[in-house]
Amino acid sequence: METLVFVFLACLASVIVAAPQLGQQQDxxxxxxxxxxxxxxxxxxxxxxxxxxxxxxxxxxxxxxxxxxxxxxxxxxxxxxxxxxxxxxxxxxxxxxxxxxSDLIPTTPPVPDHAQEQIRVAEEQRRQGVVWDQRGFRVNRK
Incomplete structure (x- = not known):
């Protein structure tokens, strides 16, 4: 019985020593x-x-x-x-x-010239009423 009490007290002491001190926070x-x-x-x-x-x-x-x-x-x-x-x-x-x-906020790069030309052509086709099917073929030919 004395051995069991001694082992228990030794374990309890180890836990107390290993635990961080109250009121002290790490990092x-x-x-x-x-x-x-x-x-x-x-x-x-x-x-x-x-x-x-x-x-x-x-x-x-x-x-x-x-x-x-x-x-x-x-x-x-x-x-x-x-x-x-x-x-x-x-x-x-x-x-x-x-x-x-802010200078820290990323900005989009300028649209390249070739892409601006494609956008211009698409807008012109839209004004002319050009329509495309689901496979990318022109539906109406004028």
């Missing part, structure tokens, strides 16, 4: 102070919000009532990148959706 991100957090709601659908943290994150928002009951928002946000520079995004969110602008 916890550093604390970042909030420098400014200003919010104004005027009660009529208009509002202003500005947030700044010590690591350079900045959020600015201006809200106004929209024509369809939504809030129209113009704003920007900035955050640090791993290389030490900052990314900035300007945006509008309204009846027409969310429209961000």
């Amino acid at each position: 916890r991100p550093p604390h970042i102070a909030i420098i400014r957090d200003d919010r104004q709601d005027f009660g009529d659908g208009n509002f202003i919000y500005e947030f700044v943290s010590e690591n350079g994150i900045v959020v600015t928002v201006l809200g106004t009532p929209g024509s369809r009951g939504q809030s129209n928002i113009q704003g920007s946000y900035r955050f640090p990148l791993p290389d030490g520079t900052f990314a900035t995004v300007l945006y509008v969110a309204d009846e027409n959706g969310y429209r961000p602008e």
